[in-house]
Amino acid sequence: MKRALVILCAVVALVGFLALPFLVFDFAPLAYELYINQKIFYYHVPAALVSFVAVFVCGISSVFFLVKRKPEYDDVAAAAGDLVVIFGGIVLTTGPIWAKLAWNTWWVWDARLTSTLLLWMIFVAYALLRRFGGAGFEVGGAGLAVFGMADVPLIYFAVNFWKTQHPTNNVVPTLSGAMRLTFWIAVVSYICLFVVLLSWRLSLRRAERRLAAAEDTALDEGVIA
Amino acid sequence: MRSSPLLVILALTLYAGAAHAIQPVAAPPVDRATCMQELGGLVYDREKDVLAVAGQRFMDKLRVCDSSLHAAAVEAVRQQIQEDETAKFTKHSRFVIIAYSVVWGVLVATVAAMWWRQRRLLDAIAVLERKIAASVKP
Numbered sequence: 029m030k031r032a033l034v035i036l037c038a039v040v041a042l043v044g045f046l047a048l049p050f051l052v053f054d055f056a057p058l059a060y061e062l063y064i065n066q067k068i069f070y071y072h073v074p075a076a077l078v079s080f081v082a083v084f085v086c087g088i089s090s091v092f093f094l095v096k097r098k099p100e101y102d103d104v105a106a107a108a109g110d111l112v113v114i115f116g117g118i119v120l121t122t123g124p125i126w127a128k129l130a131w132n133t134w135w136v137w138d139a140r141l142t143s144t145l146l147l148w149m150i151f152v153a154y155a156l157l158r159r160f161g162g163a164g165f166e167v168g169g170a171g172l173a174v175f176g177m178a179d180v181p182l183i184y185f186a187v188n189f190w191k192t193q194h195p196t197n198n199v200v201p202t203l204s205g206a207m208r209l210t211f212w213i214a215v216v217s218y219i220c221l222f223v224v225l226l227s228w229r230l231s232l233r234r235a236e237r238r239l240a241a242a243e244d245t246a247l248d249e250g251v252i253a
Numbered sequence: 254m255r256s257s258p259l260l261v262i263l264a265l266t267l268y269a270g271a272a273h274a275i276q277p278v279a280a281p282p283v284d285r286a287t288c289m290q291e292l293g294g295l296v297y298d299r300e301k302d303v304l305a306v307a308g309q310r311f312m313d314k315l316r317v318c319d320s321s322l323h324a325a326a327v328e329a330v331r332q333q334i335q336e337d338e339t340a341k342f343t344k345h346s347r348f349v350i351i352a353y354s355v356v357w358g359v360l361v362a363t364v365a366a367m368w369w370r371q372r373r374l375l376d377a378i379a380v381l382e383r384k385i386a387a388s389v390k391p
Contacts, residue, residue: 064345125352235374242381251384
């Protein structure tokens with residue numbers, strides 16, 4: 029069942045990502061007031077949504093790990109943490125490209141952009157520490173992930189709390205029919221891609237554990253020094 | 254019945270009179286020099302005028318003064334707008350393509366890195382398990 033779900037998600041993600049350029053450029057109408065740069069929206073916003081999903085998966089799994097201390101939760105958290113870096117990286121590169129066209133500047137230090145960068149840096153630190161921090165960093169990493177998760181509401185509501193150059197959260201409900209459909213196809217494609225990558229990253233974590241077990245056995249047997 | 258020809262003549266006279274009455278009155282010939290002088294006197298007051306309205310007033314006056322020059326000015330503006338829009342479209346399209354390339358590049362690099370890591374792990378596990386199996390054999 030789980031494998032079937034992952035295969036289904038892989039197919040949906042592949043079809044979605046191949047269809048998206050045609051949907052974005054041919055199907056979705058041009059937003060005249062924003063010109064053609066608005067087309068970046070269909071990749072930028074879904075990537076941001078999925079990075080939030082990844083943060084919550086990482087944060088909630090970390091909470092479960094802190095409470096129950098089961099390594100399975102830690103594996104899910106570590107896998108999702110890596111994906112925050114990837115999807116957040118997409119957000120933080122497509123955003124400035126769009127900003128250069130829409131605002132005539134690559135970056136402004138407003139609350140939405142700065143808090144997003146901060147979240148990404150927290151998860152880069154998390155991924156680096158999980159990779160190079162050595163044994164015993166699981167608990168500290170879980171704490172860092174929970175801390176990072178607390179940044180998400182701050183990012184989401186930043187446009188309401190502070191005066192920012194970034195558009196508000198009310199853009200998606202105002203989309204016209206074809207634009208809305210294209211946007212939600214993009215969101216579904218991204219979510220399916222996230223499920224596939226998470227599953228794959230989890231299988232890598234299991235392989236890492238299997239390698240560690242094999243190394244222990246080999247040491248015990250005197251096969252390796 | 255005898256009054257029919259008179260009625261026809263009356264109707265034709267009324268029609269001719271009406272047709273003459275709705276003909277546009279020919280505009281008086283324009284003295285170009287005077288007209289251009291008046292054109293030069295047009296000003297744009299940013300406090301009172303809308304930019305496009307002031308421009309339209311200028312173009313209307315120019316058409317009255319010299320219709321050929323007006324047509325040339327319209328063509329020049331049209332060409333300039335076309336060039337500006339083409340340049341803008343090209344620049345924006347390039348940026349959109351760069352953004353999409355970044356998305357695809359990051360995703361392809363991620364998949365490639367994970368595939369490479371998986372291969373390395375599975376190779377290492379296979380080597381170790383072979384060594385362990387060989388050491389266990391008598």
